[in-house]
Amino acid sequence: MTLPALAWQLLTRLAAPLLxxxxxxxxxxxxxIPARLEERRGGGAQRPEGRLFWLHAAxxxxxxxxxxxxxxxxxxxPALHLLVTTGTVTGAESLARRLPQAFTAPGPDGLPRIAHRFLPLDVPAFVARFLDGWRPDAGALVESELWPNLLRAARARNLPMALVNARVSPRSFARWRRLPRTVAELLGGFRLVLARSEADRAxxxxLGASSAQCWGDLKAAAPPLPADPAALERLRGLLGDRPVFLxxxxxxxxxxxxxxxxxxxxxxxPELLTVLVPRHPDRGAAxxxxxxxxxxxxxxxxxGGAPGDEVSVYVADTLGELGLFYRLAGVALVGGSLVPHGGQNPLEAARLGCxxxxxxxxxxxxxxxxxxxxxxGARLVAAEAGALAEQxxxxxxxxxxxxxxxxxxxQVAEGQASLPGMVAAxxxxxxxxxxAQGDCPGG
Structure with missing residues (x-):
């Protein structure tokens, strides 16, 4: 164990009483969610019989x-059960809305084929309780969730792990390079590393993921964001021919x-409606x-507000309705890109013809x-009000x-429909x- 990893382990043990x-x-x-805080301490296990795959999405x-x-x-x-963990309440709520009912219905053993829990905090005792309670047969982390105690505990139990749609931003790369042995040790615990782009693979x-491969970006293979038909029809009726900037x-x-x-x-x-969808809905009032x-x-x-004729700015501070407003917009600015956040997913807008x-x-x-x-299919704009208004x-x-x-x-967003099946296999x-060995199947 490297010194930074040992220090993290000690720090988390000392912090446990304050958590x-x-x-x-x-x-x-x-x-x-107050009723589910025990999950953050690794509790709440209800392991089904048979094969169980664990997937974590932050x-x-x-x-x-x-x-x-x-x-x-x-x-x-058909006999597989899934345990899906998230790190945030919004992630859990998104899954609850989008998981097909056929998959969340109980299986032959009376337990849902997909169970959701919150990921335990990265404290040795918490992650041990989680892994020992659920005993998954294999697991996968999505994108960049590298929790040292969790990965070390998985490795100690010989749990096969994958890192899928892995990404490393230039900022994270520069930070991780300061701890080369620690990062290499973490990445070395994965049996399969699938980068989302060739730049991320490089x-x-x-950083030490010697077998990293690039098969494509799962976000490029995602289905279009949903929209409630009744809500869409109602808003279209309210807006009529008004121009909409999202x-x-x-x-x-x-x-x-x-x-x-x-x-x-x-x-x-004068009839322009500007729709603002904050990334975090709790900022809506501000x-x-x-x-x-x-x-x-x-x-x-x-x-309960609506974009009536007298409204010039509509704050859509609800969760899971972005697909609704991409369908209504004449033009959309994809956020996270005017500030140094790195941008949100532009393919969501692309799939909906915005x-x-x-x-x-x-x-x-x-x-x-x-x-x-x-x-x-997209245009760049400077981070200035005048430039944005012009575009x-x-x-x-x-x-x-x-x-x-x-x-x-x-057309750009259409590709990689076969990728989820390849990753699942x-x-x-x-x-x-x-x-898994070798290069991307099919090229």
């Missing part, structure tokens, strides 16, 4: 990208730019207050952004350009004791 207070505080803020994006893999796993092995190889999955600072852009556009576009201080008429969806604007910070999605830009006006003023961009973006091989 009930920490969890209670998170529960008061809505970050935890939050909403990772959970949704894993859904097609979960479906493929269950379809390939960084993983340098700022989707926004982070602090981006709403300021979107609202300033709206103010610049309003004289020439976003609405910001719009009101600018003298804009604002309504909040979570408070013209896309992206800020300068898109390092979380380097390859899909490059493909979208090359195909003409929004250009899109709203030219229907032919919007349609061409939407068609190009949809490789994960089932872990249970059977087979280790």
């Amino acid at each position: 009930p207070w920490h969890l209670a505080r998170r529960a008061r803020r809505g970050k935890e 939050s909403v994006g990772e959970a949704l990208s894993a859904l097609p893999v979960l479906e493929a796993l269950l379809a390939r092995d 960084r993983l190889l340098q 700022a989707a999955s926004t982070h602090p600072g981006e709403e300021t730019l979107a609202l300033a852009a709206h103010a610049l556009l309003a004289p020439a576009w 976003v609405a207050e910001q719009a009101a201080k600018l003298g804009l008429t604002v309504a909040r969806r979570s408070a 013209p896309i604007l992206l800020g300068p910070h898109t390092f979380n999605f380097e390859e899909p952004v490059a493909r979208l830009l090359a195909a003409g 929004v006006e250009a899109m709203l003023s030219d229907a032919a350009r919007r349609h061409a961009m939407a068609a190009a973006a949809a 490789a994960l089932l091989d872990l249970i059977d004791g087979e280790r």
Whole structure:
């Protein structure tokens, strides 16, 4: 064990007595479910009979990208049970809404084929309780969840593990390179490492994942975001022919730019509706207050507000409805890109035929952004209100350009439909004791 890993183990053991207070505080803020805090200490195990595969997805994006893999796993092995863990309440809620009812219905043993639990905190005693209670036959982590105590405990139990859709941002790569032995030890515990892009694979190889492969990005293979048909019909009736500018999955600072852009556009576009969808819905009240201080008429969806004729800014501060607003927008700014967050997933907009604007910070999605830009399915915009207003006006003023961009973006998003099945087959091989070898099947 390396010195940093040993220090982390000691620190987490010392911190364990304080964690009930920490969890209670998170529960008061809505970050935890009070009745399920025991899961954070590794409790709540209810292992079904037979083969059990464990998959962990940190939050909403990772959970949704894993859904097609979960479906493929269950379809390939009718006797298989799945344990899915998430690190956030929003991730759990997204899974609850999107898991097909056929898969959550009880199996022959009376237990659901898919069980959800929250991932235990990375304390040695907690992760031991979790792993010993569930006894999965194999497991997979999605994207970049490298918890040292958890991975060490899995390795000690000879639990076959995979890292799928693995990503390493340039910032994380620079940080991890300061601890080369520790990171190499963590990555060495995975029997299968599937990077989401060639750039991520190259960084993983340098960090010590010697067998890292790139089969593609699961987020490029995800189904379109859903939308409630009745809600969509109602909103279309309310909006009529109004032009709609959507700022989707926004982070602090981006709403300021979107609202300033709206103010610049309003004289020439008095009917313009700007829809703000904050990445974290609990920021909805603050976003609405910001719009009101600018003298804009604002309504909040979570408070029952609707985008009537008098409303110029609509704050869609609900969870799981982004697909609704991508279907309504004439142009969408994909958030996380005007600030140095690295961008949210632009393929969600592309699948729904929405013209896309992206800020300068898109390092979380380097390859899909490059493909979208090359195909003409997205346009870059500077992190300035004037530049944003100019691009929004250009899109709203030219229907032919919007349609061409939407068609190009949809074509980029169509690929890799077979990827979830390929990943599911490789994960089932872990249970059977087979280790994936070689390059991507089919190329």
